[in-house]
Amino acid sequence: MDIQQYMQRLGEQARTASRAMARASSGDKDKALAAIATALRSHRSAVLQANQQDLDKGRESGLDAALLDRLELTPARFDAMVEGLEQIIGLADPVGVITDLAYRPSGIQVGKMRVPLGVIGIIYESRPNVTIDAAALCLKSGNAAILRGGSEAINANQAIAECIRVGLREAGLPDTAVQVVETTDRAAVGELITHPEYVDVIVPRGGKGLIERISNEARVPVIKHLDGNCHTYIDDQADITKAINVAYNAKTQRYGTCNTTETLLVANAIAQQVLPELAAKYRGAGVELRGCEQVRSIVEGIQEATEADWGEEYLAPILAVKLVKDMDEAIDHINRYSSGHTEAIVTENYTRARQFLTEVDSSSVMVNASTRFADGFEYGLGAEIGISTDKIHARGPVGLEGLTSQKWVVLGDGHIRQ
Amino acid sequence: MDIQQYMQRLGEQARTASRAMARASSGDKDKALAAIATALRSHRSAVLQANQQDLDKGRESGLDAALLDRLELTPARFDAMVEGLEQIIGLADPVGVITDLAYRPSGIQVGKMRVPLGVIGIIYESRPNVTIDAAALCLKSGNAAILRGGSEAINANQAIAECIRVGLREAGLPDTAVQVVETTDRAAVGELITHPEYVDVIVPRGGKGLIERISNEARVPVIKHLDGNCHTYIDDQADITKAINVAYNAKTQRYGTCNTTETLLVANAIAQQVLPELAAKYRGAGVELRGCEQVRSIVEGIQEATEADWGEEYLAPILAVKLVKDMDEAIDHINRYSSGHTEAIVTENYTRARQFLTEVDSSSVMVNASTRFADGFEYGLGAEIGISTDKIHARGPVGLEGLTSQKWVVLGDGHIRQ
Numbered sequence: 001m002d003i004q005q006y007m008q009r010l011g012e013q014a015r016t017a018s019r020a021m022a023r024a025s026s027g028d029k030d031k032a033l034a035a036i037a038t039a040l041r042s043h044r045s046a047v048l049q050a051n052q053q054d055l056d057k058g059r060e061s062g063l064d065a066a067l068l069d070r071l072e073l074t075p076a077r078f079d080a081m082v083e084g085l086e087q088i089i090g091l092a093d094p095v096g097v098i099t100d101l102a103y104r105p106s107g108i109q110v111g112k113m114r115v116p117l118g119v120i121g122i123i124y125e126s127r128p129n130v131t132i133d134a135a136a137l138c139l140k141s142g143n144a145a146i147l148r149g150g151s152e153a154i155n156a157n158q159a160i161a162e163c164i165r166v167g168l169r170e171a172g173l174p175d176t177a178v179q180v181v182e183t184t185d186r187a188a189v190g191e192l193i194t195h196p197e198y199v200d201v202i203v204p205r206g207g208k209g210l211i212e213r214i215s216n217e218a219r220v221p222v223i224k225h226l227d228g229n230c231h232t233y234i235d236d237q238a239d240i241t242k243a244i245n246v247a248y249n250a251k252t253q254r255y256g257t258c259n260t261t262e263t264l265l266v267a268n269a270i271a272q273q274v275l276p277e278l279a280a281k282y283r284g285a286g287v288e289l290r291g292c293e294q295v296r297s298i299v300e301g302i303q304e305a306t307e308a309d310w311g312e313e314y315l316a317p318i319l320a321v322k323l324v325k326d327m328d329e330a331i332d333h334i335n336r337y338s339s340g341h342t343e344a345i346v347t348e349n350y351t352r353a354r355q356f357l358t359e360v361d362s363s364s365v366m367v368n369a370s371t372r373f374a375d376g377f378e379y380g381l382g383a384e385i386g387i388s389t390d391k392i393h394a395r396g397p398v399g400l401e402g403l404t405s406q407k408w409v410v411l412g413d414g415h416i417r418q
Numbered sequence: 419m420d421i422q423q424y425m426q427r428l429g430e431q432a433r434t435a436s437r438a439m440a441r442a443s444s445g446d447k448d449k450a451l452a453a454i455a456t457a458l459r460s461h462r463s464a465v466l467q468a469n470q471q472d473l474d475k476g477r478e479s480g481l482d483a484a485l486l487d488r489l490e491l492t493p494a495r496f497d498a499m500v501e502g503l504e505q506i507i508g509l510a511d512p513v514g515v516i517t518d519l520a521y522r523p524s525g526i527q528v529g530k531m532r533v534p535l536g537v538i539g540i541i542y543e544s545r546p547n548v549t550i551d552a553a554a555l556c557l558k559s560g561n562a563a564i565l566r567g568g569s570e571a572i573n574a575n576q577a578i579a580e581c582i583r584v585g586l587r588e589a590g591l592p593d594t595a596v597q598v599v600e601t602t603d604r605a606a607v608g609e610l611i612t613h614p615e616y617v618d619v620i621v622p623r624g625g626k627g628l629i630e631r632i633s634n635e636a637r638v639p640v641i642k643h644l645d646g647n648c649h650t651y652i653d654d655q656a657d658i659t660k661a662i663n664v665a666y667n668a669k670t671q672r673y674g675t676c677n678t679t680e681t682l683l684v685a686n687a688i689a690q691q692v693l694p695e696l697a698a699k700y701r702g703a704g705v706e707l708r709g710c711e712q713v714r715s716i717v718e719g720i721q722e723a724t725e726a727d728w729g730e731e732y733l734a735p736i737l738a739v740k741l742v743k744d745m746d747e748a749i750d751h752i753n754r755y756s757s758g759h760t761e762a763i764v765t766e767n768y769t770r771a772r773q774f775l776t777e778v779d780s781s782s783v784m785v786n787a788s789t790r791f792a793d794g795f796e797y798g799l800g801a802e803i804g805i806s807t808d809k810i811h812a813r814g815p816v817g818l819e820g821l822t823s824q825k826w827v828v829l830g831d832g833h834i835r836q
Contacts, residue, residue: 104796358514365531365826378526390639
């Protein structure tokens with residue numbers, strides 16, 4: 001197969017399909033999503049069997065246990081995938097919404113209409129359920145999609161792609177509106193990310209290595225999510241109980257997620273009241289603490305935190321802890337080491353809460369709440385294609401709206417410019 | 419001078435200054451703008467003299483008349499520049515505005531706060547007034563700026579830069595918040611557009627060649643404005659008077675602007691009623707018409723429009739004219755040849771107006787209004803840094819809001835995730 005020609009064909013088909021998708025009614029898009037759900041249910045055994053082939057092949061080629069786990073589509077995961085798809089049917093269609101339509105002194109009416117971006121390229125790794133998730137979000141937001149899943153999931157992804165095509169045809173929409181790349185050749189990714197004439201935006205979903213590689217080589221805008229090195233700062237005017245609960249939850253509620261707190265900052269003046277109890281709770285949960293010198297004089301028997309710890313996204317039961325003089329030092333530390341994902345302050349002081357919200361330069365800033373809340377579902381987006389650590393276009397959790405843009409609409413009655 | 423080191427120093431200073439600018443109050447930013455205006459007025463003769471040096475040098479080196487005209491800062495243009503600056507003081511500060519703050523089922527309150535982008539790099543050509551215009555918009559929106567003007571305007575730009583520094587210091591803001599590159603070495607541009615650690619977004623203001631070159635080489639997001647190949651479509655259900663007035667204004671009100679109509683599409687069924695009168699008006703204004711075969715059978719003595727004409731941004735008194743079967747053909751033509759800037763339909767038909775607004779994929783779509791209205795001032799933005807033909811981040815006229823982003827704010831009372 002000539003990869004360049006193949007990807008060009010996919011690109012042209014996607015561009016054409018995107019025009020039809022932009023015009024599709026909410027009803028037709030929902031009908032397609034429902035038909036895809038039905039097709040998935042009736043092809044359940046075929047999809048699970050294809051996934052079994054991927055798993056067998058993965059085991060043969062020596063994939064590690066974590067990767068095999070992510071690759072596996074258990075019956076429960078299959079059902080959750082179809083339910084997730086059906087939830088997207090229930091979300092409001094963002095396309096066509098007109099806002100701020102107002103008269104101008106010239107007499108024209110000017111407003112903004114929400115429109116799809118066009119063609120979205122999604123590059124992801126092993127989980128086959130991302131195929132449905134990404135396809136559904138792109139369809140609902142009126143976009144066409146080109147999906148490039150991990151090579152180890154190729155059989156399940158192709159089986160799922162067939163269900164998507166069946167659903168699209170059933171709703172009278174072009175079955176090229178969602179195309180799953182059929183080759184595992186890595187050159188396909190290179191093509192996908194370098195043709196702005198076919199693809200309007202790339203959303204990579206995967207590890208930091210994948211995302212950095214794509215960002216460096218792309219000629220198409222990338223909505224990227226690098227790491228989540230999140231901070232919780234306990235101010236000296238914090239409520240002790242809230243501080244302990246929030247800081248404990250922010251680290252321990254889940255370890256492998258990007259909104260988990262990785263560094264805890266504590267104001268000197270409150271350290272003696274908070275740290276011993278908090279450290280005991282963390283230890284009870286099996287969390288390894290690494291502290292600055294001052295922390296180690298309060299909490300005994302913990303390792304020293306090095307410079308590398310402040311920049312680390314552990315994704316593990318490890319927490320770096322540092323004492324700071326005051327909030328200004330905490331903000332400086334955060335703006336220096338944070339990846340710009342999510343940071344929280346615990347304080348009862350009104351002025352400091354306001355200042356923290358204003359001065360911390362991250363995609364989510366919180367007062368008296370666990371960083372674990374930084375999530376599209378918790379924020380009410382209904383769904384999430386990823387969490388952007390960029391500033392341009394979309395920042396933080398990206399839902400349907402992040403896959404759209406706005407154009408200007410002008411209504412006149414024969415108005416001419418003077 | 420080591421360009422790489424020099425630009426790195428500018429980048430570091432801009433990044434540091436951007437933190438102070440993000441925190442600056444509306445009052446301080448307005449104070450700085452007012453102080454810059456005062457400094458400009460008191461350094462009026464020095465700035466005009468520096469501009470005279472540029473003009474003398476330009477004449478010596480044989481710059482053409484059009485370029486020399488753009489380069490010239492006449493007393494009237496100087497005054498207009500200072501007045502433009504003072505108008506920006508009157509605009510609402512977009513920074514810190516919180517929207518959509520609402521309670522979620524978990525009990526947290528979630529909203530969005532508008533924040534500066536950080537450091538904006540602006541690359542422009544000969545007009546020295548862009549230095550003030552760009553600096554003022556960046557300051558008002560809480561950003562730091564690195565400005566890179568044309569080498570032929572270096573003396574005036576440096577004189578203006580000195581006034582900006584005076585104003586910033588007077589308001590107690592860092593005088594590195596706006597830095598005008600002091601070297602004319604082109605390598606400086608290469609450095610400016612390839613360091614995302616120092617620069618958050620690039621706004622090129624200039625010809626298509628400049629913008630394409632920058633877009634191709636940039637490693638930083640670019641808010642770009644390529645060409646403005648705008649269309650007006652006269653539907654067969656148009657009001658004849660409105661059609662003639664709007665189409666005439668859209669071409670002739672100004673020729674050199676990007677929102678001027680370059681191709682006129684006319685429905686077959688109305689061509690005999692509209693074209694003869696409209697063609698006579700265009701001829702009266704000295705506009706050269708180029709038509710498809712059918713147009714040439716109605717309007718005599720005009721040149722044939724070739725394939726190249728449909729894609730051309732003339733920026734001149736030339737208009738391509740084409741007859742189409744119906745609105746669908748008009749929309750197909752537009753979506754194929756347009757640069758995605760601005761398109762208008764003239765019609766009294768409700769359903770077609772709605773369909774045109776929805777299906778035309780351009781940054782501005784209009785009904786019964788001249789394409790010449792596509793402009794930040796006419797849209798009520800108060801000011802304009804450019805017109806984006808991109809879809810990501812900002813589309814159409816870009817004002818202060820286009821130089822900002824939104825972060826999420828979460829307010830809790832000790833909330834933890836379950």
